Amino acid sequence: MRTLINRLTATEPVITPLILRIVFAIVLWPHGAQLLLGCFGGYGFSATMQYFTTQAGLHPIIAFVVIILEFFGSILILLGLFTRFFAFASLILFTGMIITVHQQFGFFMNWYGNMKGEGFEYHLLVIGLLLCLTISGAGKASLDAVINKRINKN
Numbered sequence: 001m002r003t004l005i006n007r008l009t010a011t012e013p014v015i016t017p018l019i020l021r022i023v024f025a026i027v028l029w030p031h032g033a034q035l036l037l038g039c040f041g042g043y044g045f046s047a048t049m050q051y052f053t054t055q056a057g058l059h060p061i062i063a064f065v066v067i068i069l070e071f072f073g074s075i076l077i078l079l080g081l082f083t084r085f086f087a088f089a090s091l092i093l094f095t096g097m098i099i100t101v102h103q104q105f106g107f108f109m110n111w112y113g114n115m116k117g118e119g120f121e122y123h124l125l126v127i128g129l130l131l132c133l134t135i136s137g138a139g140k141a142s143l144d145a146v147i148n149k150r151i152n153k154n
Contacts, residue, residue, distance in 0.1 A: 006151050008084050009144040010137055017139025020129050025078035032071030069093055080142020087133035094123045094130065
């Protein structure tokens with residue numbers, strides 16, 4: 001177990017992953033807050049679960065994981081706590097979004113409102129960011145660095 005935690009929390013004290021974590025959390029947390037809490041014009045947990053399971057056709061467990069991961073995963077990535085795990089889980093989530101919803105609308109976002117849906121360019125950028133965090137770990141000013149230091153000290 002100690003080896004697994006050591007691998008998950010291993011990181012170098014560099015600033016680049018910190019910047020990626022902050023940007024990711026600033027962008028994704030409000031989306032999670034829409035889904036879970038109904039903030040920023042969102043519908044909240046019950047209505048989102050209803051939509052995901054009926055109209056989007058997601059299994060209830062998958063719908064729940066999507067909501068929880070967007071809200072809490074973004075917070076945990078911001079804090080740098082098990083960043084590799086949550087970045088990889090979010091990477092899978094965004095890949096799933098492309099495959100199940102956005103690929104049919106092509107690459108570009110619907111900037112002018114003349115398409116039936118949104119393309120996947122935004123999702124591809126987020127996947128690139130998450131891939132970097134999965135590889136590098138949390139970097140500077142992270143709880144992962146604190147945990148890893150304590151594990152390696154003993």
